[in-house]
Amino acid sequence: MTSIAPLDWLKSNSEESLNELKELLRIPSVSTQPARKKDVQRCAESVSQLLTRFGLEKVTIHPTKLHPVVTAEWCHQPNAPTILLYGHYDVQPETPVELWNTPPFEPTIIGGQIIARGVSDNKGMIFAHIKAIQAWLESTGSLPVNVKVIIEGEEEIGSPNLIPFVEANQKLLEADMCLISDNPMFAKDTPSVCTSLRGLGYMEIEATGANSDLHSGQHGGTAPNPIHALASILTQLKDQNNRITIPGFYDNVARLSSAQKKAFSQLPYSTDKYKEQLGVSDLWCETDYSPLECMWTRPTLDCNGIFGGYTDEGAKTVIPAKASMKVSMRLVDDQDPVTIMKEAKSYIHKLCPSGITLSIQDDFGYSNPASTDPAHPAVQAALKALKDTFGKNALLQGEGGSIPIVSELKRILGIDTVLIGMNLPEDKIHAPNEQLSLDNFQKGMETSVRFWENIGMIPD
Amino acid sequence: MTSIAPLDWLKSNSEESLNELKELLRIPSVSTQPARKKDVQRCAESVSQLLTRFGLEKVTIHPTKLHPVVTAEWCHQPNAPTILLYGHYDVQPETPVELWNTPPFEPTIIGGQIIARGVSDNKGMIFAHIKAIQAWLESTGSLPVNVKVIIEGEEEIGSPNLIPFVEANQKLLEADMCLISDNPMFAKDTPSVCTSLRGLGYMEIEATGANSDLHSGQHGGTAPNPIHALASILTQLKDQNNRITIPGFYDNVARLSSAQKKAFSQLPYSTDKYKEQLGVSDLWCETDYSPLECMWTRPTLDCNGIFGGYTDEGAKTVIPAKASMKVSMRLVDDQDPVTIMKEAKSYIHKLCPSGITLSIQDDFGYSNPASTDPAHPAVQAALKALKDTFGKNALLQGEGGSIPIVSELKRILGIDTVLIGMNLPEDKIHAPNEQLSLDNFQKGMETSVRFWENIGMIPD
Structure with missing residues (x-):
C-alpha cells in the first residue's frame, strides 16, 4: 500500500497534531453570540494559517455578512477526481457552563479523552482531514486526489451566508463529490458511513x-x-x-418500506442499552417506530x-x-x-x-433533509478506508442531525456527499463536557489518509 | 378634632419623612436571596433606629434562624386598647432588572411617584404608620392608644420564622387587635378597608x-x-x-351567596378598565365568576x-x-x-x-386564607380615618394576595386584623418600577394619625 509513508508520518507527528488541535479549541468561536464575533474571526484566521502550513494553496478568508468562509485547494492530479472537503470552525455555546468539569475552552486530556467545546463538533474532525493532507504532502510530496477545502463559521446557526457564498463561487468550488465528517460513527468500534440527514x-x-x-x-x-x-x-x-x-x-x-424496517432491525443496536446510556426509564418514540427509525427516518x-x-x-x-x-x-x-x-x-x-x-x-436559517446513494463510489471508498483503519466492516447508517450544506451542494453544484463518522454518539456534542477520544482522533487522521488514496484510484 | 396638632406636625416635616423613607429604600433587603442576607440585617437595624428616633420604646432586634424580627412599643394609655402594628421590611427581588427605568434601590421621584423596590410593598406603608406615631408624640407628647410594633424580614418568603416567634412571644405581643397596611386601596381616590385575604x-x-x-x-x-x-x-x-x-x-x-354576588356587582369596578390597565384583550377568569370574584373569593x-x-x-x-x-x-x-x-x-x-x-x-412557607368581620370596631375606625383623609366614603373589599401572619395572629393571639389599603393597585408591586405616589404616602401618614385617634376612643 502506498499509504504507508503518510501513516508513518502521522505517527511520528502525533504530539504536534494534538497541540495544533488544542490551539484551535482554545478559541471560543461561538457563532450565535454577537459578543464572540471577534473570536469567530480569529478562529477563521487560525484555520487559514493551518491550511497554509499544511501545504494547501490559494488559502483565502472570504468575509460574509456575518462570519467568514475559509477556502483552500490542492489540485495537481489532472487524472484524479476532485473532492470538496467541507467543515465548520464555529461551535455551540458552552452553556450551562457550571456543568463542565473542566474549562470548555481549555482542552484537557482526561482518561484518553480530549475534553473541550467543539472538539467533536467539528474542529477535531475537520482538523483530522486537513492533517491527513499534510501527511501526504510532507511524506510523498504529493496527494492522490485533487482536494478543495471549504470551512465555514456559521454551521451552528444554520449557515445563513454559506449558501449565497456557494451560489456566487461555483467555479471555485467545482468538484466531483463532497466529503464531510460532522457526524458520529455508529458506535465505539463500529465505524460507519452516513447516507441520510434530517x-x-x-x-x-x-x-x-x-x-x-x-x-x-x-x-x-x-x-x-x-x-x-x-x-x-x-x-x-x-x-x-x-x-x-x-x-x-x-x-x-415517505413510509418506511418493510425492507428498510428489516435492515434497521438487523443493525447492532440495543434499545435497552440506549436507555441506559441516556439514564432514562422510557423513550418518547413515535408509536409504531423503533428508536433508530425515529432518529434517522422520522x-x-x-x-x-x-x-x-x-x-x-x-x-x-x-x-x-x-x-x-x-x-x-x-x-x-x-x-x-x-x-x-x-x-x-x-x-x-x-x-x-x-x-x-x-x-x-424564525430567522435562524434552516436545513433541507438530504441523502446519498449507498452505491456511490465515495461511499465505497469511505467504507474501505474505515475497514482498513478499524479492522472491522463499516456499516451504512442514517443520522438524525442536520448538515445544511449537503442538500444545497447537490442543488447548486450537483454533487453528492459522503459522510464519514469519526467521533462517538456519547461524545456530548452541544452539551457540557464535549469530548473526542485520542484514539478516534488518531484513527480519524488515518482513515482520511486512506480515503484520499482510495478515492484517488477512481478515474475522473 | 384633637388630631390637628399631629397633622400640622406631619405637614411641616414632610421633607424629612421622605428622606427617611428614601434611606430605607436604598437597602436591598431581598429576603429570598442568600447573597443579600447582610442587607436584610442592615435593614432591620435601620428600622430599629427609626423606631427609637420616633419615640417608641423597648426597641429590640430579635435574631431568628434567618432574618431578624424587630419589635417596639408605646403603652401608656391604661384605658385605651392596644393595637399590634405589623409590617415587613424585606422586599421582592428586583429582577428583571433591565426593565426598570431607574435603579431599583435608588428611590427616584418622577411625576409625583416615588419609584423604588419595596416602596409600596411594604416599606412606605409601615413607615407611614410609625411616622404617624412620631407625629402624635412630638406634637402632643402622647398617643391616644397603646401600640405594639412587629416588623419582620421574611414576608416575601412566606414568613417561615415569624410564626415560631409569635408562638414564643405571646406576652410581648399581647394586643386587642392588629393593624396591617400591606395591600392596595380599591382604586385611586377610592379608599378601602380589606376584610379577606387569600x-x-x-x-x-x-x-x-x-x-x-x-x-x-x-x-x-x-x-x-x-x-x-x-x-x-x-x-x-x-x-x-x-x-x-x-x-x-x-x-x-364556599359557594358565593347571591347576596355576596350582588354586593360585588355594585362595587365601582369596570372589567374593561381593568383589561385596559393590564393591556390585555381578554382575561382568564374562572367560568361563571367575575374578575373581582375570581381575585378575592376564588x-x-x-x-x-x-x-x-x-x-x-x-x-x-x-x-x-x-x-x-x-x-x-x-x-x-x-x-x-x-x-x-x-x-x-x-x-x-x-x-x-x-x-x-x-x-x-415545597419548603417556601405557606399562608392560610383569613377574614375579619366588617362590623369589627377596628374596621369601623379605619373606614372613618380614610373618609376624613380622602373626603370620600371608604369601601369594604377583599384582597387576592396573602399575608401569612393574619390567620396566625387569630390562631395564636386570638386577635382580628384590620387591613387599611394605602397604595394603589397599579403600583407595580413585585414588578419593575414599583411605585407609591407622594400623595398616597402623605395621605397614608394622615390616615394613620386619624386611625390612632379613632381606635383610641374605643374603651379597652
Missing part, C-alpha cells in the same frame, strides 16, 4: 400577557399568564402518539429552551408579562423547511389562547 | 430527562424532553374553564417562573437534561395549605410522563 427548522416564540409583571396574589385568577400559554401551545404540538399535530406535517414523509419537534418569570433561588409570586421558548423541528424526505415553518407559525398562532399575543421569530 | 402555597418542580444535555438532532424523536414534561403537567393543572384539576381542590371552598394557580434549555440569544439545538418551574396557588375559605400542597404534589407526580423524573420542593 433537515432543520428553528423558531423562537415570545408570548406577552399584561404590560407589566403582576403580583400573582392581586391578579391571579384573572390575568393571562404567558408561561401557561406557551405550555399549552407546546403540549398541543404533539399528540399522545408523539406525532406532530401541525396540519400537513407528514404529507411529504421528523420530530423539540423545545430547546424556555424562559419566563422568576427563575432565581427562592419564591417570587409574579405573573410575568412575557415568556419565551425556542422550538426546533427535524425534517425528513421531501419535507420542505420553508413550507413547514410557514404552516407551523400559522398553526401556533391558532393555538394561542385569547388574552395573549405571540411574536414568532 | 392563602398561599408555593412549590418548585424540577423535571429530569437524560443524564446530560443532548443534541436534538441525534436524539430528537426518542429522548424524553423535560421542558415538554413540565408544559404538559402545567397545562393539565387547569381545565378549559380555568378550574384547577387537583382532586378535592374545591372541597372546602382559589387559583399560576406558574411564576419556568426555566430550561438554551435561553440566550440565537439558536441552540439541545434537549436539556433538566428543566424547572415555580408554581403557586392562592387559597380561600377553609382550604388548608398543608392538605392542598400534599394533594397537589401527589397529583403532579401522577401527571408526570414516563421517562421523566420529578423532584418537588
Whole structure:
C-alpha cells in the first residue's frame, strides 16, 4: 500500500497534531453570540494559517455578512477526481457552563479523552482531514486526489451566508463529490458511513400577557399568564402518539418500506442499552417506530429552551408579562423547511389562547433533509478506508442531525456527499463536557489518509 | 378634632419623612436571596433606629434562624386598647432588572411617584404608620392608644420564622387587635378597608430527562424532553374553564351567596378598565365568576417562573437534561395549605410522563386564607380615618394576595386584623418600577394619625 509513508508520518507527528488541535479549541468561536464575533474571526484566521502550513494553496478568508468562509485547494492530479472537503470552525455555546468539569475552552486530556467545546463538533474532525493532507504532502510530496477545502463559521446557526457564498463561487468550488465528517460513527468500534440527514427548522416564540409583571396574589385568577400559554401551545404540538399535530406535517414523509424496517432491525443496536446510556426509564418514540427509525427516518419537534418569570433561588409570586421558548423541528424526505415553518407559525398562532399575543421569530436559517446513494463510489471508498483503519466492516447508517450544506451542494453544484463518522454518539456534542477520544482522533487522521488514496484510484 | 396638632406636625416635616423613607429604600433587603442576607440585617437595624428616633420604646432586634424580627412599643394609655402594628421590611427581588427605568434601590421621584423596590410593598406603608406615631408624640407628647410594633424580614418568603416567634412571644405581643397596611386601596381616590385575604402555597418542580444535555438532532424523536414534561403537567393543572384539576381542590371552598354576588356587582369596578390597565384583550377568569370574584373569593394557580434549555440569544439545538418551574396557588375559605400542597404534589407526580423524573420542593412557607368581620370596631375606625383623609366614603373589599401572619395572629393571639389599603393597585408591586405616589404616602401618614385617634376612643 502506498499509504504507508503518510501513516508513518502521522505517527511520528502525533504530539504536534494534538497541540495544533488544542490551539484551535482554545478559541471560543461561538457563532450565535454577537459578543464572540471577534473570536469567530480569529478562529477563521487560525484555520487559514493551518491550511497554509499544511501545504494547501490559494488559502483565502472570504468575509460574509456575518462570519467568514475559509477556502483552500490542492489540485495537481489532472487524472484524479476532485473532492470538496467541507467543515465548520464555529461551535455551540458552552452553556450551562457550571456543568463542565473542566474549562470548555481549555482542552484537557482526561482518561484518553480530549475534553473541550467543539472538539467533536467539528474542529477535531475537520482538523483530522486537513492533517491527513499534510501527511501526504510532507511524506510523498504529493496527494492522490485533487482536494478543495471549504470551512465555514456559521454551521451552528444554520449557515445563513454559506449558501449565497456557494451560489456566487461555483467555479471555485467545482468538484466531483463532497466529503464531510460532522457526524458520529455508529458506535465505539463500529465505524460507519452516513447516507441520510434530517433537515432543520428553528423558531423562537415570545408570548406577552399584561404590560407589566403582576403580583400573582392581586391578579391571579384573572390575568393571562404567558408561561401557561406557551405550555399549552407546546403540549398541543404533539399528540399522545408523539406525532406532530401541525396540519400537513407528514404529507411529504415517505413510509418506511418493510425492507428498510428489516435492515434497521438487523443493525447492532440495543434499545435497552440506549436507555441506559441516556439514564432514562422510557423513550418518547413515535408509536409504531423503533428508536433508530425515529432518529434517522422520522421528523420530530423539540423545545430547546424556555424562559419566563422568576427563575432565581427562592419564591417570587409574579405573573410575568412575557415568556419565551425556542422550538426546533427535524425534517425528513421531501419535507420542505420553508413550507413547514410557514404552516407551523400559522398553526401556533391558532393555538394561542385569547388574552395573549405571540411574536414568532424564525430567522435562524434552516436545513433541507438530504441523502446519498449507498452505491456511490465515495461511499465505497469511505467504507474501505474505515475497514482498513478499524479492522472491522463499516456499516451504512442514517443520522438524525442536520448538515445544511449537503442538500444545497447537490442543488447548486450537483454533487453528492459522503459522510464519514469519526467521533462517538456519547461524545456530548452541544452539551457540557464535549469530548473526542485520542484514539478516534488518531484513527480519524488515518482513515482520511486512506480515503484520499482510495478515492484517488477512481478515474475522473 | 384633637388630631390637628399631629397633622400640622406631619405637614411641616414632610421633607424629612421622605428622606427617611428614601434611606430605607436604598437597602436591598431581598429576603429570598442568600447573597443579600447582610442587607436584610442592615435593614432591620435601620428600622430599629427609626423606631427609637420616633419615640417608641423597648426597641429590640430579635435574631431568628434567618432574618431578624424587630419589635417596639408605646403603652401608656391604661384605658385605651392596644393595637399590634405589623409590617415587613424585606422586599421582592428586583429582577428583571433591565426593565426598570431607574435603579431599583435608588428611590427616584418622577411625576409625583416615588419609584423604588419595596416602596409600596411594604416599606412606605409601615413607615407611614410609625411616622404617624412620631407625629402624635412630638406634637402632643402622647398617643391616644397603646401600640405594639412587629416588623419582620421574611414576608416575601412566606414568613417561615415569624410564626415560631409569635408562638414564643405571646406576652410581648399581647394586643386587642392588629393593624396591617400591606395591600392596595380599591382604586385611586377610592379608599378601602380589606376584610379577606387569600392563602398561599408555593412549590418548585424540577423535571429530569437524560443524564446530560443532548443534541436534538441525534436524539430528537426518542429522548424524553423535560421542558415538554413540565408544559404538559402545567397545562393539565387547569381545565378549559380555568378550574384547577387537583382532586378535592374545591372541597372546602364556599359557594358565593347571591347576596355576596350582588354586593360585588355594585362595587365601582369596570372589567374593561381593568383589561385596559393590564393591556390585555381578554382575561382568564374562572367560568361563571367575575374578575373581582375570581381575585378575592376564588382559589387559583399560576406558574411564576419556568426555566430550561438554551435561553440566550440565537439558536441552540439541545434537549436539556433538566428543566424547572415555580408554581403557586392562592387559597380561600377553609382550604388548608398543608392538605392542598400534599394533594397537589401527589397529583403532579401522577401527571408526570414516563421517562421523566420529578423532584418537588415545597419548603417556601405557606399562608392560610383569613377574614375579619366588617362590623369589627377596628374596621369601623379605619373606614372613618380614610373618609376624613380622602373626603370620600371608604369601601369594604377583599384582597387576592396573602399575608401569612393574619390567620396566625387569630390562631395564636386570638386577635382580628384590620387591613387599611394605602397604595394603589397599579403600583407595580413585585414588578419593575414599583411605585407609591407622594400623595398616597402623605395621605397614608394622615390616615394613620386619624386611625390612632379613632381606635383610641374605643374603651379597652
